[in-house]
Amino acid sequence: MKNFTFKKLAFTLASVFVISSCSAQEDETQWRKLDPDHTVLLTLPQGKVVIELAPQFSPKHVAQFEKLSRAGFYDNTKFYRVIDGFVAQAGPEDESEKDKSVPILKIEEEWQTDKNFTFSKVQDNDMFAEQTGFKDGFAIGTNPSEHKAWLAHCPGVLAMARSSEPNTASSHFYFVNGQAPRYLDRIMTIFGRVVYGMNHIQSIQRTSVIDGEHAVDARDHTPILSMQMMNDVPAAEKIFIEVEVTKGPVFEKRIEKRRARPNEFFYKKPPPVLDVCQVPIRSRLISAK
Numbered sequence: 001m002k003n004f005t006f007k008k009l010a011f012t013l014a015s016v017f018v019i020s021s022c023s024a025q026e027d028e029t030q031w032r033k034l035d036p037d038h039t040v041l042l043t044l045p046q047g048k049v050v051i052e053l054a055p056q057f058s059p060k061h062v063a064q065f066e067k068l069s070r071a072g073f074y075d076n077t078k079f080y081r082v083i084d085g086f087v088a089q090a091g092p093e094d095e096s097e098k099d100k101s102v103p104i105l106k107i108e109e110e111w112q113t114d115k116n117f118t119f120s121k122v123q124d125n126d127m128f129a130e131q132t133g134f135k136d137g138f139a140i141g142t143n144p145s146e147h148k149a150w151l152a153h154c155p156g157v158l159a160m161a162r163s164s165e166p167n168t169a170s171s172h173f174y175f176v177n178g179q180a181p182r183y184l185d186r187i188m189t190i191f192g193r194v195v196y197g198m199n200h201i202q203s204i205q206r207t208s209v210i211d212g213e214h215a216v217d218a219r220d221h222t223p224i225l226s227m228q229m230m231n232d233v234p235a236a237e238k239i240f241i242e243v244e245v246t247k248g249p250v251f252e253k254r255i256e257k258r259r260a261r262p263n264e265f266f267y268k269k270p271p272p273v274l275d276v277c278q279v280p281i282r283s284r285l286i287s288a289k
Contacts, residue, residue, distance in 0.1 A: 029282060030245035032137075034195065038062065039230040040069055041239060042197075044204070044222060049197035050230075050239050051158055054138055057151055058108040058191035061160050061169070065191065066229060068102065068171055074227035080218070082207045085178030089161055090224060091171050102170040105160070108189045110150035113142060117149065120247050122255055122276045128152075128182045132276035134246035138193060139276045141185055151190035153181045154277035156201075158192035175201050180277035195283045196241050244282040255279065 040051040055062040068074060074090070081089040092098040119140060121133040129141030132152065139157075142149035151157065153176055161172040169189060194201055204222045230238060245251060259274040 028250050030248065030250055031242040031284070032245050033286070034230075034241050034243065036230040036238075038066070039241075040065075040192070041226075041228045041230050041233050041237075043225040043228075044200050045225060046203050046222075047197055047200040048239060049200050050195050050241050051192045052137065052195050052241075052243065053158075053192040054136070054151070054190070056136060057111065057138065058189050060105055061108055061189050061191040064103065064105060064171075065160075065173070069227045069229055070232060072226075073098075073102075073171065074224050076223060076225075078218075078221040078223050079204050080207060080221055081174075082177075082204050082222070084206050086176075086181065087174045088177050088201060088204045089172060089174040091161070091173065099171065104167065105169045105189070107162070107166045107169065107187075108191070109166075109186050110148050113144070113147050113149050117142075118247075119149075120251055120255065122279060123274050126276065128185055134251075134276070134279070134281070137243050137246050137281055138190075139279070141182075141276075150186050152276055153184045153188070153190065154193075155180060156194040156198055157190050158194070159184075159188050159190040162188070177201055177204075180275075182277070195243055195281075196239065196285070240286045242284050242286050246281060 034052055038053040038055055040053060042049040042051060053062045053065065077090055077092050079088050079090040119133040119135040121131055123132045126132045126141065130143045130145060132139065132141050134140065139152040139154045140149050141152050155176050155178065157176050159174055160169040161174050162169040175194065205216060205220055207216045207221055258279060259272050261269060
């Protein structure tokens with residue numbers, strides 16, 4: 001966004017809500033391997049970050065991000081707007097030739113559903129949706145009355161920044177790094193999520209306060225050393241990840257347990273409601289095969 005538009009609205013995913021590592025004892029958890037054709041390896045000075053893209057929900061944004069990543073477009077660009085507990089946003093210098101060289105995209109903020117639409121439900125009558133749940137590992141909101149569904153702004157998601165007008169996104173992107181800004185659901189395009197290395201996203205240098213005033217010299221902004229599609233990474237440097245399957249009785253049982261809070265620590269039980277953004281989707285490293 002120009003000045004306070006969303007082309008400069010960076011959402012860094014703060015928190016442990018998006019990913020959590022799992023112990024070997026969780027035998028019931030079902031796993032799936034990430035598709036390397038739609039997995040990104042982001043290298044920051046502080047370490048590696050693995051991102052799962054979502055072409056099934058935001059195909060045009062994923063295609064453009066993959067094309068730019070393969071071309072090295074993001075290499076040496078910086079996180080120029082990073083707000084503590086909110087977002088981390090990166091991209092080329094605003095209005096530069098590099099910035100203007102990228103095609104503008106039509107927003108992919110939601111999709112149509114029908115009677116065959118299925119997902120693992122978490123909550124009815126959520127504050128921002130008639131229902132929430134998970135689809136293919138991604139947190140979603142849905143309004144059956146409208147036959148619409150969308151990806152939710154939970155910590156760790158990757159979305160495309162834009163100007164005030166809806167169809168103005170191109171290459172600037174952000175990670176949510178704090179409390180879920182769900183008020184941005186349905187007006188931004190989410191197209192991926194962090195599945196490994198969220199601690200490195202959290203350690204990106206903060207640059208500004210909530211009103212956009214810069215607090216850190218641009219020379220100190222965190223750079224992107226490289227952004228690569230995992231299939232393009234040399235074999236010895238690939239990172240193989242499995243993520244929790246978010247459908248079926250095993251996952252549904254975990255959701256119910258999390259809602260009920262059966263642990264004795266909760267000597268006073270909270271209401272039996274569950275924020276979809278407070279359901280950590282597990283991930284784990286696996287060896288190359």
